Amino acid sequence: MKLQRNLWVSVVFVAVAVAAGAWLYPQLPAEVPTHWDLHNHVNGITSRFWAAAFPTLGVLAVAVLSVVLPAASPRQFAIRRFGDVWGVLMLVMQGFVLVASLGMLLAGAGYAVSMPTIVMLATGVLYLLLGNYMGKLRRNFFIGIRTPWTLASDAVWERTHRFGGRLFMLGGLVTVLIALVDPAPWLLLIVLAAMWLIAAGYSYFIHLRLEGSR
Structure with a gap:
């Protein structure tokens, strides 16, 4: 039951990422700032397509790792012993990636964030x-x-x-x-x-x- 819940939450995160990327894509410049230094100066840029795709790819990457890593874990360090907590924290990580990457897109599109x-x-x-x-x-x-x-x-x-x-x-x-x-x-x-x-x-x-x- 909890696995299905986690799956549906991940689906919602991905849907939000796809929708936000599609909505903001026409508003993005050809090169989008994607990295800043400690003084908040831009020191990294990405093409519009990959910047718009980043929220979706980031959430998907964490979702995949949440399944792959438990399967790859040695038996004496099995993640299934705290599987429910693992699932929650992986959703938290997906949410973190989604929020940070959407902030990046909004800033790149000219919104005051x-x-x-x-x-x-x-x-x-x-x-x-x-x-x-x-x-x-x-x-x-x-x-x-x-x-x-x-x-x-x-x-x-x-x-x-x-x-x-x-x-x-x-x-x-x-x-x-x-x-x-x-x-x-x-x-x-x-x-x-x-x-x-x-x-x-x-x-x-x-x-x-x-x-x-x-």
Whole structure:
């Protein structure tokens, strides 16, 4: 039942991406800005056709990976142990790609949208949702805080992800607030780097505590 739900949500995402691409295509210039530097200066462009197709291709790519990666996962790291959470988070990723890419098209078509604000808001919501489900993830190679110490131990993985869930939700909230106040891309990089470095360091700390207790 949940698999069918996920499939239908993906279909809706793809339909929105196709419709938005078709609607905005005539309004796009021959070359569409698709990449910006840390100072919000355009440093990458794409032809109109591929820019309009990007939302659809991006959502489809994530949808395909959501099926392919569990099938390719080693048995001892089977994703089916947390299949429902995996499905939800893959839908969240599809939504993130859809929102960010549609923002890019709207900006390219001349609409008054701020790409830094859109990307940071989408990233903040992504981490809020990821943090909310983090404690339900089990050891795997594709999603979560994957360090040598979390991948080697269920105990280290579980404790790290309980802590990481709270950390990511805090980081997501901070990112949303920054997006609303001063959407500077370099601030986003600082927040993301801090979250991942703290989480990785915590996993090593827990590893030392558990190994030391033995």
